[in-house]
Amino acid sequence: MRVLIVDDNQTNLILLRRLVEKIEGCRPLVFSDPLQALMEASTSDVDLAVVDYMMPGVDGLSFIRRFRSFPNGEDVPIVMITTAEERAILHAALEAGATDFLTKPIETVEFLSRVKNLLRLREAQNRLRDQARELAAKVKTATRALAAREEEIILRLSRAAERRDDGTGTHIVRMAALCRLIAEGLGLDEETVHTISLAAPMHDVGKIGVPDAILLKPGGLDSEERQAMEKHTEYGFEILDGSNSELIRLAAEMALSHHERWDGTGYPRGLAGEDIPLSGRIAAVADVCDALASERPYKPAWPLEAIKAYLIESCGSQFDPRCVQALLKRWDEVQSLYASGPPPLTAAA
Numbered sequence: 001m002r003v004l005i006v007d008d009n010q011t012n013l014i015l016l017r018r019l020v021e022k023i024e025g026c027r028p029l030v031f032s033d034p035l036q037a038l039m040e041a042s043t044s045d046v047d048l049a050v051v052d053y054m055m056p057g058v059d060g061l062s063f064i065r066r067f068r069s070f071p072n073g074e075d076v077p078i079v080m081i082t083t084a085e086e087r088a089i090l091h092a093a094l095e096a097g098a099t100d101f102l103t104k105p106i107e108t109v110e111f112l113s114r115v116k117n118l119l120r121l122r123e124a125q126n127r128l129r130d131q132a133r134e135l136a137a138k139v140k141t142a143t144r145a146l147a148a149r150e151e152e153i154i155l156r157l158s159r160a161a162e163r164r165d166d167g168t169g170t171h172i173v174r175m176a177a178l179c180r181l182i183a184e185g186l187g188l189d190e191e192t193v194h195t196i197s198l199a200a201p202m203h204d205v206g207k208i209g210v211p212d213a214i215l216l217k218p219g220g221l222d223s224e225e226r227q228a229m230e231k232h233t234e235y236g237f238e239i240l241d242g243s244n245s246e247l248i249r250l251a252a253e254m255a256l257s258h259h260e261r262w263d264g265t266g267y268p269r270g271l272a273g274e275d276i277p278l279s280g281r282i283a284a285v286a287d288v289c290d291a292l293a294s295e296r297p298y299k300p301a302w303p304l305e306a307i308k309a310y311l312i313e314s315c316g317s318q319f320d321p322r323c324v325q326a327l328l329k330r331w332d333e334v335q336s337l338y339a340s341g342p343p344p345l346t347a348a349a
């Protein structure tokens with residue numbers, strides 16, 4: 001263990017050094033200049049400090065105060081050495097953060113037993129700190145593993161739902177990437193951006209509840225069929241609602257609101273403007289953008305320029321203008337998303 005010794009008197013310094021060397025496993029770091037000692041303590045860990053009260057320049061009290069202000073000096077035991085037991089000085093030293101005192105002349109037995117006790121205390125502190133760090137690292141790893149598992153299950157569930165009308169499953173991955181671009185463009189914090197892009201693949205999970213005859217029907221739907229199709233928003237919400245997971249709750253919100261329109265003519269609730277949850281407004285732009293860019297049995301893939309024009313034209317009617325602007329800001333990345341071919345299905349973000 002490293003013991004810092006600070007005393008302007010060379011004779012005392014030599015004596016203290018010898019005493020500390022007697023303790024097994026102890027290394028004395030000896031300084032006659034308190035400023036140099038402070039420099040050492042501020043840049044490296046010490047386990048105990050023994051400091052003289054009377055020193056020119058920086059006295060024992062201000063040494064202790066400065067030592068205690070270092071991030072690694074908060075709980076290091078400090079022994080102050082005084083010439084006499086002056087109450088006022090002792091009180092001031094306690095207030096400054098001293099742990100213990102010794103009076104001159106130093107008695108070997110007393111010094112050794114006090115220092116050994118304090119080092120044992122320090123050892124226990126160090127052990128506790130190491131255990132706490134280890135535990136924190138384990139919790140972090142376990143939390144990450146849990147989050148990764150949650151993310152994987154979500155992606156697989158979304159793929160299962162998507163498989164019924166898009167065998168490739170690329171829509172959900174691209175849609176998640178577009179949601180990320182929009183959320184970033186809106187200046188949302190990184191954690192929210194991440195959660196939105198993870199929740200996005202589940203937006204159409206409710207299609208599981210739409211009969212095949214309607215979901216897979218080529219050509220247009222009559223009004224009854226369209227109503228049945230529109231139910232996928234509510235089915236999705238029912239599937240995902242009530243979770244303890246913030247991610248699944250957001251996914252439920254997105255599933256319910258991704259077909260709402262800014263002007264209030266969307267479904268299922270006909271919400272307008274900012275009454276539509278932001279996640280739903282983001283998903284609406286991303287979903288339509290990718291649907292237009294994809295080839296479907298009833299339509300060819302639209303060129304990106306035409307999609308851009310459509311998004312601009314639908315600002316304030318179908319879409320939240322801020323979400324469209326956020327995506328337009330990142331249009332280069334939209335182009336590379338489609339230029340690079342189908343995205344890998346392993347990651348949602």
Ligand SMILES: [Fe+2]
Pocket residue numbers: 203204232258259
């Ligand atoms: Fe949908």
Ligand SMILES: [Fe+2]
Pocket residue numbers: 171175203204287
């Ligand atoms: Fe979709």
